[in-house]
Amino acid sequence: MHAQATTLSRAARWLTLWAAALLLAGCGTLIPQTVALRTDWPQGVPRQVELASVPFFPQDEYQCGPAALAMAMDYSGASIRPEALVDEVWLPSRHGSLQLEMLAAPRRHGLVSYRLAPSYTDVLREIAAGHPVVILQDAGLVFTQWHYAVVNGFDYATGTIYLRSGKQARQEMPFSYFERTWRAGNYWAMVVLPPDRIAATANEDRWMESLLGLARGDQPEATVTAYRTALARWPDNLPAAVGLANHLHDQGKLDEAAGVLHAALQRHPDSVVLLNNLAQTLSDQGRNAEALFVIRRADATQSPFASEIRATRQLIEERLRSPGS
């Protein structure tokens, strides 16, 4: 009995020592981005920000997804509560919400959702720009427990992140601990913005992907605004011009659509997409002679859009043959 106890206690001591060593050694590698932040605070980001006016919706059981998303969406002007989002993001059998659905849902309400790069500094930049960030973290102590929360502030001096999470309106977490929980989900983070704003850390191509998602929904006004905003920021962006013109065309604003396409053609004179769509638009306005002139500029034979161009040209020629149809 006594021998057993000694062995057990010796084993326990070794275990503790080993665990402590492992923990200390592992600390730095567990939180690489926090370590980097200590010496490399991102330029232009203030040392302390707190977006106090982000609303707080305490979550119901398992429904941190709807709660977190509602906070971000409401702050962007959607006037929404978590209950309304349950049918949009919650999966009954998994008792939770999937990340891709979190990204898709705001689009149904005319908002742009954008997944950030897996970077601590990007999160800080977004908050500094006034955009609360929805994050996925492993909030479990022993078992993995995925959880969504909203980051709405930080303080460099004390090394603290502020979150609206679960039932806590203001949860304070050390930078390091936050990174540990956030890293488990591959640093997943997203922002939700009204269509006339662009994320502070937006990458042009990925932003356009987000707009494609918005465009799939039933929000024409928001889509037009979003494309317009993107085109203003990136005047050379072809999909933005095409998307904007197409949606204006949908709304019957053919003059404006043609104007957008003309302007884009100044920058991309050889784009068959622009030529095709401009020709179509002009034809729809009854300006078929001009339309024919434009479509001829498109080199139909080589392009992957050859069939569309041919079809457009045939339509124009038909309309020229029988005006008034």
Next chain:
Amino acid sequence: MSLAFKKTTCRVLVVSLLALSFQTARAGLIGADQAAGTTVPTERAMVLSTLDRADVAAQLRAAGVDPQDARARVQNMTDQEVHAMAQDIQAAPAGGDVSAWGWLAIILVVVLIWYYAVRK
């Protein structure tokens, strides 16, 4: 009728139903999504995308989502997102809740250690 046959039939029906809406979404206009890529999405890619959407919608329904809602939820995802979803829906993290299980486990372990160490 075997399950595989039923599934195939379903897919054929889905594709043929949707084939009508396949050409550029608007009369004669090439879409922004086609303008975006460096490669033009082939018809095969479009078909696969439709199947992916149907697949994801079905999986959502199987997970307890109302059929109307399932369709709406898939509608707002881009082709890329739907494709990723189709692969991943079972295994992907589902953010839910911070429950009490973690604490219970720790308490249990502590109690066990106490029982064996102190009791002796």
